[in-house]
Amino acid sequence: MTAWISLACGALFGAGVCISGVVRPSKVTGFLDLGGAWDASLAFVMASALAVHIIAWRLVARARKPRFGAAFPGPPLSTIDVPLVGGAALFGVGWGISGYCPGPAVVSIVSGTLSSVVFVIAMAVGVVLADLLRR
Amino acid sequence: MASFTPVHAAIGGALIALALSLVLVTTGRLAGLSNVIAGIIKPVADDWSWRVWFVVGALAAGAAFRVAAPETFDATTRLPLAIVALSGVIVGAGTRLGNGCTSGHGLCGASRGSKRSIIATLVFFGVAVASATITGAVLR
Numbered sequence: 075m076t077a078w079i080s081l082a083c084g085a086l087f088g089a090g091v092c093i094s095g096v097v098r099p100s101k102v103t104g105f106l107d108l109g110g111a112w113d114a115s116l117a118f119v120m121a122s123a124l125a126v127h128i129i130a131w132r133l134v135a136r137a138r139k140p141r142f143g144a145a146f147p148g149p150p151l152s153t154i155d156v157p158l159v160g161g162a163a164l165f166g167v168g169w170g171i172s173g174y175c176p177g178p179a180v181v182s183i184v185s186g187t188l189s190s191v192v193f194v195i196a197m198a199v200g201v202v203l204a205d206l207l208r209r
Numbered sequence: 210m211a212s213f214t215p216v217h218a219a220i221g222g223a224l225i226a227l228a229l230s231l232v233l234v235t236t237g238r239l240a241g242l243s244n245v246i247a248g249i250i251k252p253v254a255d256d257w258s259w260r261v262w263f264v265v266g267a268l269a270a271g272a273a274f275r276v277a278a279p280e281t282f283d284a285t286t287r288l289p290l291a292i293v294a295l296s297g298v299i300v301g302a303g304t305r306l307g308n309g310c311t312s313g314h315g316l317c318g319a320s321r322g323s324k325r326s327i328i329a330t331l332v333f334f335g336v337a338v339a340s341a342t343i344t345g346a347v348l349r
Contacts, residue, residue, distance in 0.1 A: 077258060079259075080263040083266065084265060084268075084269075085269055087225055087267050090223070090227070090228060092221070093220055106341030107342050119219070120222065122223045126222075126230055127229070140234065143237035143238060145237050147239055150326065157308070158306075158308065159328065160306060161305070162329040162336070163303070165300055166303070167303070168295075168297070168298075168299030169340070170341035171340055176243040177246075177310070180242070180264060181270070181271040183268070184268055187283065192294050195294075196294040196298045199298055200301020200302035201251065201304075204302040204305035
């Protein structure tokens with residue numbers, strides 16, 4: 075069952091990044107780059123997504139246990155440490171340069187654009203490097 | 210060439226959130242995308258296949274858009290491929306170290322009031338604005 079849920083939700087996610095425009099790095103940098111012709115669309119993506127998520131967490135708070143899983147996530151950690159802030163800063167640098175963030179970048183592979191493929195392979199390398207660095 | 214598309218943005222954003230929320234509510238899993246992807250590259254027992262199915266679904270939807278509306282995607286990039294690759298390595302390492310990206314921290318975490326996620330989101334958004342603005346200035 076979880077396979078079907080994942081497949082369907084993955085498809086919803088894919089449709090969402092396509093419709094919202096975040097699958098296009100140029101759309102994302104249009105928001106992040108304050109020097110160009112500024113495009114506020116990304117703020118609408120975030121606002122609408124946050125609204126849906128807030129409802130989801132309400133539902134989670136009311137349920138005891140997920141229907142197709144062992145448990146809901148525990149309370150969030152609260153430690154603010156160097157990996158968190160440094161990692162977020164690094165992510166910001168990379169995201170700002172190219173306009174690719176991980177999920178939409180993977181979806182954009184289907185366009186066959188070489189830069190999408192290069193980005194996703196490099197991102198996988200980055201994940202492996204980070205684990206080596208952390209050891 | 211900015212094209213402001215608030216309606217598409219809001220509908221798309223709601224779909225993205227609906228996808229992650231349904232995973233959360235029905236299975237109890239957090240489907241932040243950097244984590245989904247990292248868990249495919251570095252598998253943990255019994256926690257692998259749902260991630261693959263999620264990505265397969267996302268790719269299938271993307272492929273449908275590719276066929277029906279090719280303009281959904283950027284056809285070219287304004288950056289040299291070496292810079293794209295550099296940005297990919299930085300994004301992969303940064304999201305792995307910081308344990309989340311736009312969807313994991315920015316949506317799943319921030320929406321439940323997680324202090325870590327809110328701080329991570331403020332940091333990566335702030336830095337990304339600076340980084341994109343500098344990159345844009347260099348390219349213009």
